[in-house]
Amino acid sequence: MAERSWTTEALILSLTAWGESNREALFLTPDRGLQRASVFGGAKSKLRAQVGPWQTGTLWVYTDPVKKTAKITDIDVTAWRQGIRESLVRTWCASLCAELVTKSHGNADWRVVNAFLDGIAVSDDDECRRGLLRFAWRLLIGSGVNPETGRCARCGEGIAKSLRGEPFPVAFYSPHEDSFLCPACARAEERGFPLSAPALVYLDAVEHLAPSQARALPLDGPAYAELRGVLFFLLTRLVQGPLKTLETGEGIL
Numbered sequence: 001m002a003e004r005s006w007t008t009e010a011l012i013l014s015l016t017a018w019g020e021s022n023r024e025a026l027f028l029t030p031d032r033g034l035q036r037a038s039v040f041g042g043a044k045s046k047l048r049a050q051v052g053p054w055q056t057g058t059l060w061v062y063t064d065p066v067k068k069t070a071k072i073t074d075i076d077v078t079a080w081r082q083g084i085r086e087s088l089v090r091t092w093c094a095s096l097c098a099e100l101v102t103k104s105h106g107n108a109d110w111r112v113v114n115a116f117l118d119g120i121a122v123s124d125d126d127e128c129r130r131g132l133l134r135f136a137w138r139l140l141i142g143s144g145v146n147p148e149t150g151r152c153a154r155c156g157e158g159i160a161k162s163l164r165g166e167p168f169p170v171a172f173y174s175p176h177e178d179s180f181l182c183p184a185c186a187r188a189e190e191r192g193f194p195l196s197a198p199a200l201v202y203l204d205a206v207e208h209l210a211p212s213q214a215r216a217l218p219l220d221g222p223a224y225a226e227l228r229g230v231l232f233f234l235l236t237r238l239v240q241g242p243l244k245t246l247e248t249g250e251g252i253l
Contacts, residue, residue: 010058011054012025012027012054012055012056013098014053015052015053025038038071039051040071055079056078059074081094084117087128093128093129107142120132133219134215136231136234137203139235139238147178153180153181154182171194171195171197172194175233193226193233195227198219
């Protein structure tokens with residue numbers, strides 16, 4: 001018989017209304033993936049007040065195997081991340097993170113997701129936006145769907161050289177090839193997503209350097225815009241559909 005009571009580390013991703021005064025929590029766990037459980041209690045309930053989006057802690061859950069329901073009976077919050085709610089940019093970044101984890105069915109590294117939320121909770125708006133790009137690239141890498149930045153997919157050269165100090169003025173991401181192409185290989189219809197050498201170097205650094213080293217790298221406005229276009233497109237491919245947070249957050253993220 002399945003255990004009725006169990007304990008897990010959990011990151012609360014979202015809460016939805018259920019009944020007149022109850023809610024259902026969707027949460028990510030390091031060993032059970034995505035889980036759902038009810039949170040009972042009215043507005044003055046201590047448990048309801050402690051179970052909130054983007055918080056991480058230890059959950060105690062009771063499962064009824066007959067009714068096939070689960071409810072949270074207690075929580076010990078270890079990361080409140082109150083700073084996320086103090087900025088619209090932070091809130092939207094955290095919301096996109098939660099949507100990505102949800103729509104990718106929990107296929108996200110527990111440490112990467114929690115580290116991202118820890119970081120944006122104490123960062124200014126500009127660093128939140130840069131941090132979102134780094135998180136997006138790491139999520140794509142962890143899912144095994146990131147296009148290779150080290151070489152042109154057609155000729156096998158060019159882009160790799162640019163990262164060793166001989167930069168091309170631009171390279172291109174081809175959605176059809178799902179890869180990066182050098183200027184010599186990219187046809188006119190494949191040039192919708194240009195990436196300058198600084199943008200490619202930034203992606204390479206995020207993939208191969210320690211997070212503290214990647215955070216220290218500069219990222220100017222044009223390179224940020226290029227990466228934003230490519231990475232947000234790749235995220236919609238990852239989840240195989242539109243992302244509501246990106247659609248409603250246009251101009252914020």
